[in-house]
Amino acid sequence: MIAKEEEFLIVAQLRRSLSGVCRHISTSTAADYQRLYERLVRTSQRPEDACSRADYYRRRAALIYVSALQARNALTARDKAARGSVELSTAMDEIMRISAVFEHYPPDPDRKRQSDGSPGVRWSDIKSAKEAEGGRVRSQSKRIGLDALVRRPGWQGALLDHISPIHRDALAVALVTGARPAEIAAGVHLRLTPDGLVLTIHGAKLGEHRGQPSRTLLVALDGAAAIHLANLAADGEVIVTTHPKRFSDAVTQAGRRAFPRMRGTVSPYSLRHAVASQLKASGIDQEGIALALGHRATRSQQVYGRACHGRQRTTILGVRASMPVKQTGTDPATARRRRSPSPRLR
Secondary structure, eight states, rough: OHHHHHHHHHHHHHHHTTTTTOOOHHHHHHHHHHHHHHHHHHOOOOOGOSSSSSHHHHHHHHHHHHHHHHHHHHHHHHHHHHHHHHHHHHHHHHHHHHHHHHSSSSTTOOOOGGGGTTSSSSSHHHHHHHHTTOOOOOOOOOOTTTHHHHHHHHHHHHHHHHSOOOOOOHHHHHHOOOOHHHHHHTTTEEEEETEEEEEEEEOOOOOOSSSOOOEEEEEOOOSHHHHHHHHHHTSSOOEEOOOOHHHHHHHHHHHHHHTTTTTSOOOOOHHHHHHHHHHHTTBBBBHHHHHHOOBBGHHHGGGOOGGGOOOOOOOEEEEEEEEEOOSSSSSSSHHHHHHHOBBBOO
């Protein structure tokens, strides 16, 4: 039996670890994490067995989230168990098992060590080890193959023509704003004004120090997607919403129908990268890009798009968001030389 002092230290450390686990996630994400965790257990796999950075951190997030649920149940059982009972011993065995998980994968909800990849085991270390052993590592970045999409004339209109009518409104929103599927699912408000189309988006991936709770964009009525939304809001304010998973599948299927010979797949995040590329190619400053994409720090935009892929100028005329943006990316002096200020909505 564990000594009482040691038991106290183990429980205290587990409670500290639990305080770092994000609990404010959507119901669909929680269900996805549960399914992924069950698959990992069923196949005896670990996050380190992933073949890509994105898959590794997705597996890790699922493991941490479900382990936190199990930990809370185990701590409750311990608190209710009598000293020296079988119930207490069983609860402590579970607590020690979960404590080992958190020791190996420390939670980092606000991504304070994002530049290091995350605390604990980092993907960069796993990738280096796999490559040293001759293992296969693939990249799932949606920037790969983006040029093959955006260099096709009228690619946005082609996607709109080939997607199911059920998801056409959501696709138009994603094309002009780069909004995430979860953000569109929360409801994007459209309002037509003499200056253009105004879209209000409620943010996703929110934390204490990351993400914009809401942002409002003014979009020019230029292009098939913007015109489609303008017609939608011609009679008054409307709300566009969708189901994230079904929408993502519909976008991929539309890409296959529209561009059957194109290598790679189209997803809502491909469209997000395309919008980021347009913003960068248009000379918008880092703060403006962060506001438009729903970020609270300029560093986050570094993984989205490239100026060389922005084959057309952005149709976003102005933007405002609920929180200020922190300069955390490229040196601000360098950024000022390369970027011109973007218009802000007041």
